[in-house]
Each structure stands twice: as C-alpha cells, then as structure tokens.
Amino acid sequence: MTSVWHYFFDHRSDITSWLYTTLWLGALPVVIGLVVAIPLGWLAYRYRWAYPPIVSGAGLLYTIPSLVLFLILPGILGTKILDPLNVAVALTIYAIALLVRVVADALAAVSQDTLAAATAMGFTSWQRFIKVQLPLAIPVIGAGTRVAIVSNVSLVSVASFIGVIQLGQLFRDSFNAPTHQIPPAVLGVILFFVIAFVYDLILLLAIRLSTPWQRAVRS
C-alpha cells in the first residue's frame, strides 16, 4: 500500500487533473440523460402508440457497445475521437437509452386512484404531473439512475482503451511502464470504485430527501 501512496504523491498534479475529467464524465452524462429521459419517458407513458418505438429504440441504442459509439460519433459530430466531449455525448446517449424505459415504467406504476384524486382536487394535468406523479415515481426512477451512474463511471474507464485522457490513464501507465507497475493500477481501481460509491451515496441521499413520505409510512 505504501508504494500506492508514493505513486499518488509523485504524480498528484497529473492525477488531480485526470480526476476532474473523470468526475464530470462520470456525472454529467447521467444528469443530462435524466433531463432528456423524463420528457421522452412521459411521452411513451402518455401515448400508447409512442411506447413501442421509444422503448425499443432505446433498447436498440443500448445494444450498441459504448466503444463503438466512441468511434462512430466523431463522424457524426465532427469531434475528435480522443476529445472528452465525444465520450460525454456517447455516454449521454447511453444514459438516455437506459433511463427512458425506467421513467416510462415508473410513471405507469403510479396508482391511477392517486392521479384521479389529484384531478378531482382541481390540479391541471401539468400540475398533476409535476406535483404528484413525478414525485411518486422518484423511488423507481432513482433506483434506475443509481444503476445508470454506477455503470457510467465504469464505462468511463473503458474509454481509456482508446486513450481518452482521464483517470484511466493510470491503467495505461501501469501497463506501458518498462516493467509493468502494479501501484498505478491499484490506485486507479480504488479511485474509480470510490467515485462510483460516492455518486451512488449522493443519489441515495437525494432520493431520501425528496421522498420524505416513504419514511413517514415506515415509522
């Protein structure tokens, strides 16, 4: 373990800048993905005809390997393959593909009686969606988002295969050293785990704070 610490202190300026890239690549795609997936999921939930094309389209997108997206997108966006933006867009597409179905199914799982009660109380359909249906769907959407963010962080490490500069660089350094070095790889694996764990924890807290009624029922 001491050699891992030594490696960290010897390379801390590099590692810090890689850490920033990894942090935003790990979080931003899922945040944007969620923002896009909510209206799309609503559309799939609200209009019966829209569900099959949206959900199976998302499934198809999810079938396409992330590495392939990293390599195909530059041809469509005009980005460079090694541009972090390129990776961010690919990961966003992935997050949308995963979350659209979760959102649609979560909205559909909200009790029809509750929605009818809200309508009876005079909520407009927009108010009803924002104040009743979406909040009640948070536990399921939240569970899906936790899966999405943890897998997303893991996918960022895969981007090192094509050489995008972020914490995954530690693995390339470990491998490319004249005699293979174990410490950078250990450090990298630990950091990726910690990032995934911290993001998961933040989401868990956010879900708890935004659904106080769940604890009220339990106690």
Next chain:
Amino acid sequence: MAAGGAVMSVVADNYFDGVGTFLTTSSNWWGPDGLVHYLRDHVIYTAIIVVVAALIALPAGLVVGHTGRGIVLVAGLANGLRAVPTFGLLVLVYVWLSPKIPINRHDVLFLPRGAVRAFVPVVLVLMLLAIPPILTNTYAGIQAVDPQTRDAARGMGMRGGQVLRMVELPIALPLIMSGLRSATLQVIATVTIAPFLPLLGGLGRPIADGAESAGGNPPMIGAAILVAALALSADGVLNLVQRLIVSPGVSGRFRSQPGVTTAPTVEAQLTVA
C-alpha cells in the same frame, strides 16, 4: 495492419470515407489479419466467458431464489460488481497475475503461443461483468413465481428439487434468458478491450492499433461497426432461442393469459434494459 494499408493511404476528408470500401474488399476479410479471424476470436472469447459466468451464476441464482436465503448479500454483490472499472481491473489482474501463469508451449486451439497469460485475466475480469445480470435475473425470476403455483406443486407431492426443476425454472426462464442476453451483449461489447493485452485477437485489435493514430481510420471504424453488428445479431439469435425454449404456456403465446406473465422486480427490469 497490412490488410488495410491500401485503403488507409487514401486521405479521407470525410470521417467515414473508405470504410465502405474497406468492408467490401475481400482481402480485408481473409488471412491471419482478416476480419473473419478477428470475428471468430471475438465470438470464441465471448462464448467462453459467458459459459463460465453462467456456470457460476445460474446455480447460485437458482439456489438463492429457491431458498430465499442470501438475497441481500447477492443483490449487494451484484450492485458492487457493476462499479468495477473493467478496463482498470483487467490491466491490474494482468500485471499482477500473468507472471505467475506458466506459458503454454503450443498453440491451444484458438490461442497463439503465450496468449494464455493474457487470456486468463480477460476471462476472470469479464466474467465479473457477466455474472450480475444472470445472477439477479435468475433469483428474481424464481422469486417472482406465484407462491400458489409453488404450493400447488408441493401439494402434488413434488420434492424441493422437482419443484425447482419442473415448475420454478420453466416459469422463470424468460427472465433468466433476458439475463443471459444482457450478459452476452455486455461481454461482446467489452471483450473489444481484450487486445489491449498482448497476443489477443478479436475485433478490438484493429481498434487498438488504430487508437495510436488520433484520427479515425477505415479498419478501426469498420471493426467497430462489426462489433455492433455482432451484438445485434447475437441479441436476435438469443431472442429466437428464448422463443424456442420457453414454454408457450409461460410466454403467453399459447393463448393470452394476463395472469401467467411474471412480474419482474425493478432490479430485474433494469438489468434487462
């Protein structure tokens, strides 16, 4: 990259220029550096990894689902495995383990001499990717079996093993199959990184070679397109297998029975996604 040399020398001002020509030139498909060879390796690696993962995850999932014991442990483990930085762990396991693996003196079927040192880490690490979807879908599928159905089977005099084999397994099969499907897709996608290690093939080889040059090039993009095509066809084939082996009474194709469709848990639905 001798195979792609002629095409690569064409300066492409459009990113996809030359990819079509590359994929339709037969000399790029055959030979030791040909796409057929890479495709074959990709399929073999994937098959081995998925089979090894299924041999571990299926029995474990069946036992956990049937007995209801250890669900918290297994669910937590599966979630933790999702956080594994696959590429990083692959490098770590390779750097740490490969000096300890004796080099094979001969080519083993599909592996060139010495490649065992890289192949074992690939199987070990990618297995971790394939286990969670199979495991969670298997126990969730068994757990979702209607308790009344299970009781009826017991009431008919079936033993625990018989209930599992003749009742729970067939009913859980659609969910188990979708777990296998998503595991296979993930492995096909990720085994692409295997050629980062020496001597390993697969469709990631042209990508690894091409990644050194900052721009795109036809072999690299062509191979990426083939990975996607392979993923889509594997999904199609497994879908077909699922239709063939799932009992019509369970899949609802026999006659529409809203009651028989199992209700997958959120966890299971997510892994299916």
